[in-house]
Amino acid sequence: MGIFDRFKKKPDEPAEAAGQGSAPATPPADNTAPKQGWFGMLRSALKKTHDVLNTDIRDLFKREGRLVDDEFLRELFAILVKTDMGTGPAARIRDRIATDFRARVVHMDEVLASVKDEIRQILQQTEQPIQLAPSGPTVILVVGVNGSGKTTSIAKLAHMFRSQGKKVVLGAGDTFRAAAVEQLTIWADRLGV
Numbered sequence: 001m002g003i004f005d006r007f008k009k010k011p012d013e014p015a016e017a018a019g020q021g022s023a024p025a026t027p028p029a030d031n032t033a034p035k036q037g038w039f040g041m042l043r044s045a046l047k048k049t050h051d052v053l054n055t056d057i058r059d060l061f062k063r064e065g066r067l068v069d070d071e072f073l074r075e076l077f078a079i080l081v082k083t084d085m086g087t088g089p090a091a092r093i094r095d096r097i098a099t100d101f102r103a104r105v106v107h108m109d110e111v112l113a114s115v116k117d118e119i120r121q122i123l124q125q126t127e128q129p130i131q132l133a134p135s136g137p138t139v140i141l142v143v144g145v146n147g148s149g150k151t152t153s154i155a156k157l158a159h160m161f162r163s164q165g166k167k168v169v170l171g172a173g174d175t176f177r178a179a180a181v182e183q184l185t186i187w188a189d190r191l192g193v
């Protein structure tokens with residue numbers, strides 16, 4: 001089965017717990033990969049966003065369409081915030097829908113096309129290079145809501161810095177979180193940090 005075939009599998013397959021206190025992200029071991037697989041884990045992590053966008057946004061609409069007014073925009077904003085995308089992107093999408101459709105009766109497909117287009121634009125923001133300290137160690141503090149990919153991103157950064165010949169030290173910031181240290185230790189072992 002190819003990588004993309006995995007994404008095509010039906011979403012109602014058994015999935016690990018997602019969202020709050022997400023399943024710890026660990027690198028895929030050569031012969032000991034968990035049954036669900038690496039891409040299954042990614043799919044599980046995005047399940048909450050996927051479900052909210054697919055269900056709650058659809059519930060906003062009536063079969064005959066819905067007037068885009070302040071109430072609609074308020075409801076849309078609340079649904080978008082629930083996906084954990086952050087209030088900034090949620091406000092951007094709400095404002096885009098207001099610009100495109102305010103005072104019109106719309107159907108879901110029209111609105112979804114604009115939502116998707118705006119999300120694509122948000123994801124295409126210009127990258128900001130990491131500023132390293134001119135001398136001595138650089139400290140990078142990674143913060144984010146539960147399950148948003150902090151530890152995975154830390155592992156990616158560690159890998160990148162290591163491949164540039166830099167030395168990396170990993171430290172768990174929230175040692176009260178279940179398995180915080182163990183999870184980092186597994187990544188560090190795999191990365192040779």
Ligand SMILES: Nc1nc2c(ncn2[C@@H]2O[C@H](COP(=O)(O)OP(=O)(O)OP(=O)(O)O)[C@@H](O)[C@H]2O)c(=O)[nH]1
Nearest residue numbers: 021022024025041042045146147148149150151152
């Ligand atoms: N689709 C997708 N999934 C990701 C990405 N980064 C991480 N994940 C998945 O999201 C889930 C959570 O990732 P973590 O790196 O553990 O997130 P975290 O922010 O450290 O989670 P907590 O420590 O529980 O708050 C894991 O299943 C990861 O495999 C990404 O860039 N894309």
Ligand SMILES: [Mg+2]
Nearest residue numbers: 150151152183
């Ligand atoms: Mg983490």
